[in-house]
Amino acid sequence: MDKERKLLIAGNWKMNKTVAEALDFVQDLRREATGIKEVDIVVCPPFTALDEVSKAILDTNIRLGAQNMSEHQGGAYTGEISAGMLKEFSVRFVILGHSERRQYQKETDALIAKKALAAHAASLKPIICIGESLAEREAGITEKVLDRQLNGSLAGLTKEQMQESVVAYEPVWAIGTGKTATSQQAEEAQAFVRRTVAAIFDDTVARRLRILYGGSVKPSNARELMSQSDVDGALVGGASLEIRSFIDIIKNSI
Ligand code: PEP
Numbered sequence: 084m085d086k087e088r089k090l091l092i093a094g095n096w097k098m099n100k101t102v103a104e105a106l107d108f109v110q111d112l113r114r115e116a117t118g119i120k121e122v123d124i125v126v127c128p129p130f131t132a133l134d135e136v137s138k139a140i141l142d143t144n145i146r147l148g149a150q151n152m153s154e155h156q157g158g159a160y161t162g163e164i165s166a167g168m169l170k171e172f173s174v175r176f177v178i179l180g181h182s183e184r185r186q187y188q189k190e191t192d193a194l195i196a197k198k199a200l201a202a203h204a205a206s207l208k209p210i211i212c213i214g215e216s217l218a219e220r221e222a223g224i225t226e227k228v229l230d231r232q233l234n235g236s237l238a239g240l241t242k243e244q245m246q247e248s249v250v251a252y253e254p255v256w257a258i259g260t261g262k263t264a265t266s267q268q269a270e271e272a273q274a275f276v277r278r279t280v281a282a283i284f285d286d287t288v289a290r291r292l293r294i295l296y297g298g299s300v301k302p303s304n305a306r307e308l309m310s311q312s313d314v315d316g317a318l319v320g321g322a323s324l325e326i327r328s329f330i331d332i333i334k335n336s337i
Pocket of ligand 1: 095253257258259260261297298299300318319320321322
């Protein structure tokens, strides 16, 4: 697939897999992904498996991501994990503002912006998640919601930091529901995201930015979604837990 931007496919394991299960998975992934150069492959295990997975993917084409981090550098924040701590395990990416965290942990755009700045300060690339709910789509306010989330979550980033960030468009109604956005819906929303980033930053930043689609991506819909001009990869939940479906998504996207 001929794209200016390199595809990025990230697996978000959420609160799944013991260390032993994670190691089984990455051993298979190492074998299956050998030689794939067209896609940046990222796995995002739970914190507890980062250390072992990090060692298991050393010297491979697989990169490590975390699912969250604190906006603080350190101190009295019980239960939190800082960007610096993630760096100890060679983490390169961190998912921020996933809709589950926005919903269950009440994360706001302002908090996500602070986390994104903290990630960049530690040279981690944030994967900043945005997306409308079903009610918002049905009310015809998808673009308004995306505009608000982008302006809020990207606040304070420099152009250089924005270019090194990744945005994941994940319509909430498509996450874990089996309901995928049509490729046309994904393209429309993601083209809007790129236009909005161009308006906030500039055209060059927007052109270089990778925008992922997330929401029930599976091997059977990956090719069609990835063929859209503003879809530069995928953030995959459920289908990233099984080696066969994750690798087939990657292979079908090339
Ligand atoms: C996600 O949680 O980021 C996600 C896209 O999940 P799923 O692929 O299971 O819809």
